[in-house]
Amino acid sequence: MKNYIVKRITILISTAIFMSAFLVAYLESLLSNNILPELSDFQCLIVSMIIVIPFVAVLSHMVLRRIVKPIRNVIAAGISMIEGDFSVQADETLEGEVGLLGKTLNKLSVEFYRNVSQLYIEKNRLHQVLNSLEEGMIAVDENKTITHYNQVFLDMYGLKEEDVLGTSVDQVDALDRELKELSQAIEGKYSVMKNGARDETVLRIIIASIEDDHNMPAGAVVLFRDITELEKLENMRRDYVANVSHELRSPLTSIRGLIEPLMDSIVTDEEDVKRYYKIIYKESLRLSRLVDDIMELSRLQTSDAEIRKSSVDLSSIMEMVYERYRMMDEDIELVYDPVELPRVYSNYDRIEQVLVILIDNAYKFTPKGGRIEIRTDVREEDILVTVEDTGKGIAKGDIDFVFDRFYKGDRSRTKKGTGLGLSIAREIMDIMGEDISVKSQEGKGSAFEFTVHKEM
Structure with a gap:
């Protein structure tokens, strides 16, 4: 029934009119003949209408409320949906348009709830994506x-x-x-x-x-x-390439400058030729050391670099390295007081390599008549090894960079070395989980320290 409500209202109105007319006629006849014969017919009609119309109106209102009640139910469901409460359902059991409207509204509520839930999920997902x-x-x-x-x-x-x-x-x-x-x-x-x-x-x-x-x-x-770190890495890359180029250019330029006069037979004296060959040989060794240090540093800086550790006699390393340098005639006093040290958990060759790097570095920057001291300090968990010299020291502004690649305290680069030794030492210590540091005062010398953990 497509016009269910219209028909019910039409029937209600027709019934109310019919009942009103019937009751008015009946009361008018009753009043004029039996109850109030002294009144005229018109007066009886007015009295009948006053009595009947309120009664019919009240009865019609009661019936109309029953007809409108389902509509109010649908309206309440719609208002609840607007307010975000999708639990209220319209009555679908009614006939005609109201029942159809209830079914449509409930279906719309389900779809609307699904869409709102999906939008909420998407909002949370977007929030998580943005914050991740x-x-x-x-x-x-x-x-x-x-x-x-x-x-x-x-x-x-x-x-x-x-x-x-x-x-x-x-x-x-x-x-x-x-x-x-x-x-x-x-x-x-x-x-x-x-x-x-x-x-x-x-x-x-x-x-x-x-x-x-x-x-x-x-x-x-x-x-x-x-991109701060990327910029730093790019600057480091440019500096690295520039430093490598500079370090390679120096021996190559020397070798080329010596080979050309030999090739052109400009140098013919046997002693001069031998001297040229000797210089070329030294420059080639320098070039070889530079390439070896670059490759060593690259290997240490790879993500899968590993150094095997075992029980090591630190005393034997210290004494062996000390004896090696003690025999050198450098007019520099090397001091070490051999003591018995507890065994450490480390790598024999790598500890020796780091110690050699630090002592070599001390010899480069300690003038003749100076002093280099090797000390060990046994602590609770580790042993602190110190190599201290009385050289020219490091400027305050350069201390933070001494372990950088190609750093050289000698800005003119007249000192021997590749500038990679301390970088290699730091990488070795980092991989083994040890610390290495420097204390220095310009004009008074430097002290390099590194730790070696005891064997547990």
């Missing part, structure tokens, strides 16, 4: 008002949620400086990539415009990527 990004991110609308952001972005600029949400980019001082191209990118519907800076942080800023379904500008997404 390593880059800072904001999204803005066509008016440059911030609509989305993540925690990384807030941390980068030291902002709070209330500082950005619903706020125009122009009202945030730090962003206003960084995103001057934002308006052009939105209006022109293109992307922009630039570098910015925040304190000591270098940022790569990427602005990508967003379009709506009519290909009209709808805003933009901005990514803030911290």
